[in-house]
Amino acid sequence: xxxxxQCDLAIIGTGIAGMAAAVFAANRGxxxxxxxxTGALAYTSGVFDVLGALPSETAGGRPTVVRKPFAAMADLxxxxxxxxxxxxxxxxxxxxxxxxxxFLADIxxxxxxxxxxxYRLPTPAGTxxxxxxxxxxxxxxxxxxxxxxxxxxxxxxxxxxxxxRQIAANLAEVWPGLQPVSVPMPGHTGGELYPEQAAxxxxxxxxxxxxxxxxxxxxxxxxxxxxxxxxxMHRPGDVTRDLAERLGVPVFEIPTMPPGVPGxxxxxxxxxxxxxxxxxxxxQQKMSGIVPEPADPFVLRITGQPVEREVRAAKVLLCxxxxxxxxxxxxxxxxxxxxxxxxxxRQPESRSGWHRQDYFDPRGHPxxxxxxxxxxxxxxxxxxxxxxxxxLHAAGSILAHQDWIRMKCGAGVAIxxxxxxxxxxxxxx
Amino acid sequence: MxxxxxxxxxxxxxAVGTGIARDLALRGVSSVVVERGDINSGASGxxxxxxxxxxxxxxxxxHSARECREENELLKRLAPQCIEECGGLYVAVAGDDxxxxxxxxxxxEAAGIQTQSVAPADARSMEPALSENLIAAYTLxxxxxxxxxLSLENLAHAKALAGSTLLTRTAVDGFELDRGRIARxxxxxxxxxxxxxxxxxxxxxxxGAWAGRVAGLVNSRxxxxxxxxxxQGTLLVTHDRxxxxxxxxxxxxxxxxxxxxxxTVSILxxxxxxxxxxxxxxxxxxxxxxxxxxxxxxxxxxxxxRYVRAYCGVRPLLADDGSSEADRxxxxxSRGFLLFDHENVGLGNFCSVVGxxxxxxxxxxxxxxxxxxGRLGNSTACRTREVPLPVMDACSWTxxxxxxxxxxMGHASDDEILCExxxxxxxxxxxxxxxxxxxxxxxxxxxxGKRSRIGKGACQGAFCGLRVASHLYDTGALSSRRGLGAMxxxxxxxxxxxxxxxxxxxxxQSELAEALHCGLLGLEFPAPESPEVELSHE
Numbered sequence: 001x002x003x004x005x006q007c008d009l010a011i012i013g014t015g016i017a018g019m020a021a022a023v024f025a026a027n028r029g030x031x032x033x034x035x036x037x038t039g040a041l042a043y044t045s046g047v048f049d050v051l052g053a054l055p056s057e058t059a060g061g062r063p064t065v066v067r068k069p070f071a072a073m074a075d076l077x078x079x080x081x082x083x084x085x086x087x088x089x090x091x092x093x094x095x096x097x098x099x100x101x102x103f104l105a106d107i108x109x110x111x112x113x114x115x116x117x118x119y120r121l122p123t124p125a126g127t128x129x130x131x132x133x134x135x136x137x138x139x140x141x142x143x144x145x146x147x148x149x150x151x152x153x154x155x156x157x158x159x160x161x162x163x164x165r166q167i168a169a170n171l172a173e174v175w176p177g178l179q180p181v182s183v184p185m186p187g188h189t190g191g192e193l194y195p196e197q198a199a200x201x202x203x204x205x206x207x208x209x210x211x212x213x214x215x216x217x218x219x220x221x222x223x224x225x226x227x228x229x230x231x232x233m234h235r236p237g238d239v240t241r242d243l244a245e246r247l248g249v250p251v252f253e254i255p256t257m258p259p260g261v262p263g264x265x266x267x268x269x270x271x272x273x274x275x276x277x278x279x280x281x282x283x284q285q286k287m288s289g290i291v292p293e294p295a296d297p298f299v300l301r302i303t304g305q306p307v308e309r310e311v312r313a314a315k316v317l318l319c320x321x322x323x324x325x326x327x328x329x330x331x332x333x334x335x336x337x338x339x340x341x342x343x344x345x346r347q348p349e350s351r352s353g354w355h356r357q358d359y360f361d362p363r364g365h366p367x368x369x370x371x372x373x374x375x376x377x378x379x380x381x382x383x384x385x386x387x388x389x390x391x392l393h394a395a396g397s398i399l400a401h402q403d404w405i406r407m408k409c410g411a412g413v414a415i416x417x418x419x420x421x422x423x424x425x426x427x428x429x
Numbered sequence: 430m431x432x433x434x435x436x437x438x439x440x441x442x443x444a445v446g447t448g449i450a451r452d453l454a455l456r457g458v459s460s461v462v463v464e465r466g467d468i469n470s471g472a473s474g475x476x477x478x479x480x481x482x483x484x485x486x487x488x489x490x491x492h493s494a495r496e497c498r499e500e501n502e503l504l505k506r507l508a509p510q511c512i513e514e515c516g517g518l519y520v521a522v523a524g525d526d527x528x529x530x531x532x533x534x535x536x537x538e539a540a541g542i543q544t545q546s547v548a549p550a551d552a553r554s555m556e557p558a559l560s561e562n563l564i565a566a567y568t569l570x571x572x573x574x575x576x577x578x579l580s581l582e583n584l585a586h587a588k589a590l591a592g593s594t595l596l597t598r599t600a601v602d603g604f605e606l607d608r609g610r611i612a613r614x615x616x617x618x619x620x621x622x623x624x625x626x627x628x629x630x631x632x633x634x635x636x637g638a639w640a641g642r643v644a645g646l647v648n649s650r651x652x653x654x655x656x657x658x659x660x661q662g663t664l665l666v667t668h669d670r671x672x673x674x675x676x677x678x679x680x681x682x683x684x685x686x687x688x689x690x691x692x693t694v695s696i697l698x699x700x701x702x703x704x705x706x707x708x709x710x711x712x713x714x715x716x717x718x719x720x721x722x723x724x725x726x727x728x729x730x731x732x733x734x735r736y737v738r739a740y741c742g743v744r745p746l747l748a749d750d751g752s753s754e755a756d757r758x759x760x761x762x763s764r765g766f767l768l769f770d771h772e773n774v775g776l777g778n779f780c781s782v783v784g785x786x787x788x789x790x791x792x793x794x795x796x797x798x799x800x801x802x803g804r805l806g807n808s809t810a811c812r813t814r815e816v817p818l819p820v821m822d823a824c825s826w827t828x829x830x831x832x833x834x835x836x837x838m839g840h841a842s843d844d845e846i847l848c849e850x851x852x853x854x855x856x857x858x859x860x861x862x863x864x865x866x867x868x869x870x871x872x873x874x875x876x877x878g879k880r881s882r883i884g885k886g887a888c889q890g891a892f893c894g895l896r897v898a899s900h901l902y903d904t905g906a907l908s909s910r911r912g913l914g915a916m917x918x919x920x921x922x923x924x925x926x927x928x929x930x931x932x933x934x935x936x937x938q939s940e941l942a943e944a945l946h947c948g949l950l951g952l953e954f955p956a957p958e959s960p961e962v963e964l965s966h967e
Contacts, residue, residue, distance in 0.1 A: 163899035
């Protein structure tokens with residue numbers, strides 16, 4: 001093969017874990033080749049949870065909302081001793097977030113962390129999400145909800161799944177001063193309005209001016225204005241500030257149904273910024289290979305149109321995600337399998353044990369806690385309990401013993417374990 | 430407490446109960462149909478949607494086979510809007526009982542059912558999904574039937590003719606007896622907890638698998654006992670339509686031996702598991718696997734195709750040994766039906782109709798109404814053999830593919846598509862709500878799902894559930910936190926059918942759904958902000 005690439009680290013996967021790992025590795029001077037399909041990243045909410053809820057341990061119980069994520073870790077480990085956070089001290093989770101936040105701020109997507117507390121963030125259904133790290137564009141909404149300040153929620157005609165009346169009706173008890181309004185998007189000719197389309201329209205000052213003009217008459221007696229998360233694609237902070245100036249009150253974004261703009265922003269930002277930092281990033285590509293003998297390097301193959309490359313890597317970090325990302329596959333006959341190296345997956349004995357009967361069972365479904373068991377250096381373990389290969393590490397949602405959906409710890413597990421794994425593999429170089 | 434009066438109170442809004450309402454209305458008798466859930470909540474909504482030719486029963490139950498054949502012909506003529514005349518193929522594969530295969534055409538002839546032998550190679554060119562191991566094939570006049578549209582139109586006709594009404598989400602709470610008659614029936618609104626009483630000249634128990642329970646409420650001392658065997662049958666819905674015709678395995682009834690087209694999908698069934706209580710019916714992983722293994726012998730593609738859902742119904746079978754505890758396979762029980770006049774316990778205005786099949790629902794209604802009209806002194810003859818079922822446009826949204834056709838034909842550019850899998854638009858939802866307003870003053874997602882294709886595509890409601898809810902708030906149909914509860918109920922119901930088929934692409938789909946419903950929206954919290962569930966760690 002003529003296009004042989006050499007690197008210190010091959011990262012398989014381009015979700016939040018893979019992207020964060022590339023940042024950490026690049027910052028530490030490692031040469032990186034990374035490949036994956038970035039589809040799943042565009043489906044993320046853009047909100048970075050560390051720990052938002054603890055599942056009930058009993059069928060009749062209720063899940064518990066977490067206000068102070070780091071203080072709640074002890075309770076988490078009591079319920080789920082094998083949770084990946086057990087291998088990452090709280091100060092290192094904070095350090096990992098600080099490093100990713102700095103990177104994102106640098107490329108125009110600043111995030112804000114909540115100190116010891118989770119923020120409370122309004123959702124498009126009118127529920128409240130508890131999250132530790134939110135895009136700066138969502139911050140004014142969290143603060144207004146916290147202080148109970150009256151606010152206006154603006155829906156845009158044709159943007160499906162976002163009803164300001166729904167948000168106001170459902171939040172009425174915790175946020176009494178909410179006023180709903182629905183306005184047409186200036187410049188949109190009618191019919192369906194897609195979030196990405198609206199976001200790109202609002203990149204121009206004239207579109208922002210026109211939108212401010214249709215909203216302004218409704219800004220009476222409110223101290224903040226919330227929009228669906230469509231306030232610009234590349235510099236959302238500038239778009240949000242500009243609208244705030246025009247309306248005379250703080251403006252904030254509320255996430256929309258996936259695929260939403262905040263997820264697409266992250267995808268585009270990582271995809272353009274990582275190569276500038278020396279990461280050889282192959283998007284919409286697969287990287288695969290076999291586990292070599294312990295003393296040998298990995299020889300991997302990147303496949304897809306139009307790229308076809310061979311990669312020789314000293315270390316591999318597997319961040320291939322779960323079912324949606326493609327790192328795990330659920331087989332009717334074979335159970336849950338790991339798709340790149342066919343690693344051992346911790347899972348229930350049979351398919352009957354994957355899900356509980358009740359969709360909203362407060363304990364969550366066992367299938368979401370399946371995945372790879374790892375050692376303290378985040379190296380996947382074989383069935384005999386030993387690392388599969390000294391240079392093979394794994395991070396993110398593919399790890400077992402975490403249910404990111406129910407515990408609201410997706411970005412936290414991704415970023416913290418990527419940090420820890422990169423630290424470990426760097427030392428082992 | 431509200432009180433109401435009616436000529437006839439019908440308990441159960443399945444095919445039989447709604448068919449009885451229409452039959453009565455055609456004889457000038459008004460009725461109230463009371464239903465604990467919604468239309469077709471029981472077996473009428475949990476079957477294949479097969480209009481039997483009768484071929485399935487020719488070997489052991491020639492009486493049922495004949496009834497099916499006669500009703501099949503009648504319904505094709507009188508309710509064509511509910512039926513796709515796709516035809517049926519009975520096929521045998523290598524290893525199947527050759528004597529059964531050889532006897533089959535003769536049995537069909539004895540029951541008056543038209544069959545035609547087809548060479549295996551020709552059968553495979555008619556239906557490419559069939560196995561290469563085919564050894565025999567016969568065509569029969571099977572068809573597929575939309576059971577939701579059927580019940581909706583029966584009710585709509587009853588309402589138009591005689592002002593008959595439907596009370597859904599309303600359970601029978603008890604009966605008041607007075608000198609050999611049911612004097613009053615107590616009803617309870619399941620959603621609001623309100624109660625009301627109904628005085629009816631005649632009371633008909635058409636509660637399907639729950640008929641034994643209803644009869645037990647009437648007179649627990651005397652015991653209006655009905656020997657029912659509850660047999661759960663689990664079916665699978667494929668992502669795409671796999672055959673043009675109904676395909677039956679040519680052998681004695683067994684698991685995974687029938688594949689029925691349902692518009693744009695196919696339905697594979699079915700199992701037979703005796704359960705103690707119809708409320709416990711849920712499709713299981715084991716039944717799904719059994720259907721797949723057996724079905725693949727007949728059509729190999731069934732082993733690798735994508736499934737979007739499983740569901741089950743409970744066959745209310747008559748336990749012919751008189752014991753409802755019969756711990757045996759429900760397949761041996763008769764598919765015939767029985768009408769209990771309950772005169773043996775001295776009741777003169779109560780009857781129960783149990784057993785039977787979707788295909789024979791009209792005949793069951795006819796015989797029941799003959800009894801009831803006789804008691805009422807009404808001598809009008811049954812007219813459901815001649816009068817066509819009127820076409821109600823409002824009922825047509827249950828038809829697979831209907832939404833897409835209407836949308837393509839004349840959608841306005843600003844009419845949003847709320848269900849993208851099945852192309853149900855905002856204006857269609859508004860129209861359905863308008864039609865349902867009498868029945869459901871409080872709209873919810875379940876009722877829209879039952880009356881349309883919303884939530885029936887690959888995403889199984891994960892996305893359209895949210896979009897429709899938003900639309901209901903936007904149009905003012907919803908205005909309180911109740912909408913969150915409606916979403917939870919809807920997603921829970923869709924999950925019930927997803928759970929046993931979650932592998933491959935559907936697992937990916939369901940992970941995305943749960944990430945949205947729970948990860949982003951936190952719908953697993955019954956009341957997200959209740960102080961007692963917050964953990965502050967201070």
